[in-house]
Amino acid sequence: MALTRAEEVMYSSGAHPRHRHAPEFEEGVAFMFGEYVPVEQAGVPITDTGFMQADGTYDVVSVSKGMFFRLEDHLDRFERGCDLFRMRNPYSRQQMREICENLVRLSGFQDAYVWYGVTRGQMPHTDRNDVNLYECQFYAFVIPYLFIADDQMREKGLALHVSQSYIRIPEHAVDPRAKNFHWMDLKLSLFEARDKGHDWSVLLDVDGNLTECPGANIFFIKDGRICTPANGCLEGITRLATFELAKEVGLELEVGRFHVSALEAADEIFLTSTAGGIIPVGSLGGKPIASNRENAYTRRMHDLYWTKRWAGWHGTPVAYD
Ligand SMILES: Cc1ncc(COP(=O)(O)O)c(C=O)c1O
Structure with missing residues (x-):
């Protein structure tokens, strides 16, 4: 059976029509x-350290069928x-909820990608090394929901490449548990994958263990166990x-440390991301997945993810106008 065509449901089936919005917010809204x-029209000041450094x-939180x-x-x-990077968010939790909801409400999107972030702002004129002198800045925007892999790509399964030229930056350099702007290893590994004719990349650590992918976590299934890196x-x-x-x-479920050889022997592989949910992998390094069982578990979880979301699973409804 074909996978749930989430992109088609969102954009061409008419099932989630866009709510009323002002014409200036046609492309999306920023705060x-x-x-x-x-x-x-939203731009970050050129001297903001978020941009410079x-x-x-x-x-990023997503909205589908009008629910966060x-x-x-x-x-x-x-x-x-924010705590890991010693940033002070100028907005409270309740204000953040309101900003996120206002963005989606003003855009009218029922399926949306909502980005929000804090930068350390401008460098202080006096002591640039005093964390307390910075005035952190908050930015946010909403655009239509984004997919890492469209309906066709998810149906076929991504062609995944284990990066040979890049490793993921070590956790003691930039802690990946804090979502950060350090994307160079991820981006260069993606370009490397594309150069070799693959769709997406996965990065290892210095010891050859799995870490993550650009914009996504990695999972594999072997003999009824589902595995994903802990660190x-x-x-x-x-x-x-x-x-x-x-x-x-x-x-x-096993959350642990997995050498890349475990991926090579997997029954099924998939990525997970706010930008598209559960994303099946069809091949690794150009070879079909070992003992491919048609990605049976992955496909079930892919469809469950969408049907449950659209039924309100962990959902917070947006109050549109
Ligand atoms: C580096 C990285 N890993 C993993 C993920 C997946 O996280 P989430 O499921 O919260 O989107 C993302 C999301 O953008 C990411 O940027």
């Missing part, structure tokens, strides 16, 4: 310096990220959701 503005942390998914989990993770990766919210789905389909 900065206390105001809501058209997304294409990747000095920031952020999060696991909003409180995203806000928790963001708070942890060296973001504690993804879709990963968290997958832990629940794995239980529902009868898989035993």
Whole structure:
């Protein structure tokens, strides 16, 4: 049976029609310096250290069928990220909820990608090394929901490449548990994968253990066990959701340290991300997945993820106008 065509449901089936919105918010809405503005007009000051030095942390929460998914989990993770990077969020938790809801309400999108982040702001004129002198800045925006892999790619399964040229930055350099602007290893590994004719990449640590992928966590299934790295990766919210789905389909969960050879011997492989949910992998390094069982568990969890979300699972409804 074909996978749930989430992109088609969102954009062409007419099932989730866009709500009323002002014409200036056609492309999306941003929030900065206390105001809501058209997304294409929003720009970060060039001297903001978020831009200059990747000095920031952020999060992305999605909305589908007019409901945020696991909003409180995203806000928790963001708070942890601010603490890890010693950032002071100028907005309270309740204000954050209101900003996120206002963005989606103003955009009218029923399926949306909501980004919010805090940077350390401008360098102080006096002592640049005093963390307390910085005035952190908050930015946020909403655009239509984004997929790492469209309906066709998810149906076929991504062609995954284990990066040969890059490793994931070690956790004692930039802690991946705080969502951060350090994307160079991820991006270069993606370009490397594309150069070799693959769709997406996965990065290892210095010892050859699995870490994560650009914008996604990695899972594999072997003999009824579902496995994902414990360290060296973001504690993804879709990963968290997958832990629940794995239980529902009868898989035993193992969160640990896995050498890349375990991936090569896997029965099924998939990625998880707010940008597209559960994303099946069809080949690794150009070879079909070992003992491919048609990605049976992955496909079930993929469909469960969407049907449950659209039925309100961990959902917070948006109050549209
Ligand atoms: C580096 C990285 N790993 C994993 C993920 C997946 O996390 P989530 O499921 O919360 O989107 C992301 C999300 O963008 C990411 O940037």
